Amino acid sequence: MRLPETQLALLEAASATETKTVAQLAEELGEDPAAVTRAAFELAEEGLLAVEEHVAETVTLTEEGRRYREGGLPELRLRTAAAEAGADGSAVEMGQLIGDAELDGPEVDIALSNFARKGYGEIDGGAVTLADDPTYDPDADPEAEALEAVANDEAGYLDSGVLDRLESRGLLERTETTVRSVTLTDEGVTALMEGVEAAETVGAITPELLTSGEWTDVEFAEYNVEADAETTYGGKEHILRRTANRVKDVLVGMGFREMEGPHADADFWINDCLFMPQDHPARTHWDRFAMDVPPMEDLPEDLVERVEDAHRNGVGPDGDGYHSPWDEGFARAVALRGHTTSLSMRYLSGHAVGDLEPPQRYFSVQKVYRNDTLDPTHLLEFFQIEGWVMAEELSVRDLMGTFTEFYEQFGITDLEFKPHYNPYTEPSFELFGKHPETGELIEIGNSGIFREEVLSPLGVECDVMAWGLALERLLMLMYGFEDIRDVHGTLCDLDLLRNVEVVY
Numbered sequence: 001m002r003l004p005e006t007q008l009a010l011l012e013a014a015s016a017t018e019t020k021t022v023a024q025l026a027e028e029l030g031e032d033p034a035a036v037t038r039a040a041f042e043l044a045e046e047g048l049l050a051v052e053e054h055v056a057e058t059v060t061l062t063e064e065g066r067r068y069r070e071g072g073l074p075e076l077r078l079r080t081a082a083a084e085a086g087a088d089g090s091a092v093e094m095g096q097l098i099g100d101a102e103l104d105g106p107e108v109d110i111a112l113s114n115f116a117r118k119g120y121g122e123i124d125g126g127a128v129t130l131a132d133d134p135t136y137d138p139d140a141d142p143e144a145e146a147l148e149a150v151a152n153d154e155a156g157y158l159d160s161g162v163l164d165r166l167e168s169r170g171l172l173e174r175t176e177t178t179v180r181s182v183t184l185t186d187e188g189v190t191a192l193m194e195g196v197e198a199a200e201t202v203g204a205i206t207p208e209l210l211t212s213g214e215w216t217d218v219e220f221a222e223y224n225v226e227a228d229a230e231t232t233y234g235g236k237e238h239i240l241r242r243t244a245n246r247v248k249d250v251l252v253g254m255g256f257r258e259m260e261g262p263h264a265d266a267d268f269w270i271n272d273c274l275f276m277p278q279d280h281p282a283r284t285h286w287d288r289f290a291m292d293v294p295p296m297e298d299l300p301e302d303l304v305e306r307v308e309d310a311h312r313n314g315v316g317p318d319g320d321g322y323h324s325p326w327d328e329g330f331a332r333a334v335a336l337r338g339h340t341t342s343l344s345m346r347y348l349s350g351h352a353v354g355d356l357e358p359p360q361r362y363f364s365v366q367k368v369y370r371n372d373t374l375d376p377t378h379l380l381e382f383f384q385i386e387g388w389v390m391a392e393e394l395s396v397r398d399l400m401g402t403f404t405e406f407y408e409q410f411g412i413t414d415l416e417f418k419p420h421y422n423p424y425t426e427p428s429f430e431l432f433g434k435h436p437e438t439g440e441l442i443e444i445g446n447s448g449i450f451r452e453e454v455l456s457p458l459g460v461e462c463d464v465m466a467w468g469l470a471l472e473r474l475l476m477l478m479y480g481f482e483d484i485r486d487v488h489g490t491l492c493d494l495d496l497l498r499n500v501e502v503v504y
């Protein structure tokens with residue numbers, strides 16, 4: 001019998017009486033564990049080896065865990081400092097103990113909360129009194145002992161309660177690994193007795209084989225594509241980016257052109273052009289990410305005048321303004337845009353690409369910034385799918401039809417519409433879609449037909465319908481995750497991002 005080199009070496013190193021792990025064998029043979037695993041499965045396929053698998057837990061200390069193992073748990077250091085300062089008799093000033101125990105930064109809180117949890121004593125009015133516990137032994141703290149055991153690879157002997165505790169303190173990490181062990185089968189023993197030789201096949205292509213041209217003559221070992229192998233994760237496009245690109249393709253396919261423009265912009269473009277009164281709650285410092293930069297000089301003077309006039313006096317013979325203050329300085333102040341409707345204003349005004357004649361369709365898929373409270377459906381920044389259509393005659397039916405067509409491309413066919421209010425559109429409505437997992441209706445966008453008070457100062461004489469849709473919410477409907485923070489930000493779920501299926 002002939003076998004490729006690694007398989008032969010493995011067969012000879014395996015034993016019929018003693019189970020050996022792949023890791024052990026790889027070390028013994030000086031081979032890469034992945035190559036040994038592959039060889040083991042190939043031999044198992046031939047019936048020469050038996051492979052067994054079990055899941056093992058490995059426990060390792062975190063950086064913080066290692067620090068406490070060296071320097072002592074913060075609460076024990078506090079306990080010892082208190083005992084040395086005589087806190088078993090009378091209360092001792094906390095500040096002094098913190099200094100004595102050399103507790104620093106977050107360690108102080110960690111020490112205090114665990115001190116209380118372990119019942120070491122009382123903390124009252126900034127002073128510490130130790131509880132009278134004659135059985136207390138500073139050298140026998142179960143958590144400190146467990147840190148030591150984990151460091152010495154002896155976690156297997158520990159009670160799972162103390163491991164849970166240390167894990168929740170962030171002092172250790174548990175990971176599951178598949179351990180594979182092999183034994184020689186009877187057939188394997190027979191084959192070895194009859195004699196096995198190394199086949200002259202090549203297991204892997206090398207740079208040498210390529211440059212020498214030898215690769216054209218050698219025989220390659222068969223590759224078992226079914227053999228279990230370690231998962232490797234290549235780089236790939238994030239689903240958010242992928243969906244953003246898909247949204248762009250869909251909109252371009254629907255005849256739209258892409259808008260571009262600044263993330264930090266004058267309030268004029270973000271709000272004033274939209275007939276948002278300057279005392280609107282969304283324009284206060286609570287909701288606005290103001291930038292500490294000089295005001296924007298480059299605004300079209302005549303447009304500024306017309307917008308101010310619309311705010312003060314309204315538009316048309318029956319128009320009525322806001323009767324509230326309007327300050328040009330505030331209009332020129334720069335903030336992070338809370339929506340990309342600022343871009344729509346730049347384009348509709350003719351400031352971005354010159355005057356536009358109907359019909360026109362424009363879109364953008366870009367980031368916007370809002371001072372929201374973080375929760376499963378809100379982040380401080382998200383991607384908005386902005387868009388507008390300019391034409392002689394438009395109605396809500398056109399708007400609904402556009403959304404129906406757009407969302408159908410993503411498999412979303414059960415949109416719901418709800419009347420809404422925006423200072424800049426009339427009529428306005430919000431869009432909802434059903435979450436595939438929870439069945440809950442979630443808001444996915446806001447839309448409407450721009451008012452005269454917006455269009456007239458911009459010099460637009462026909463109808464314009466417009467919208468802002470949340471890309472992340474579209475993703476929730478497509479992929480079924482429930483927390484936006486799984487997808488981006490520091491809490492993102494790496495497994496989800498690695499394994500999520502591509503949905504079109």
Ligand SMILES: N[C@@H](Cc1ccccc1)C(=O)O
Pocket residue numbers: 338339340341422425446447448466467468469
């Ligand atoms: N600016 C709105 C979306 C919108 C754009 C244009 C017209 C109507 C609504 C938002 O951010 O919610």
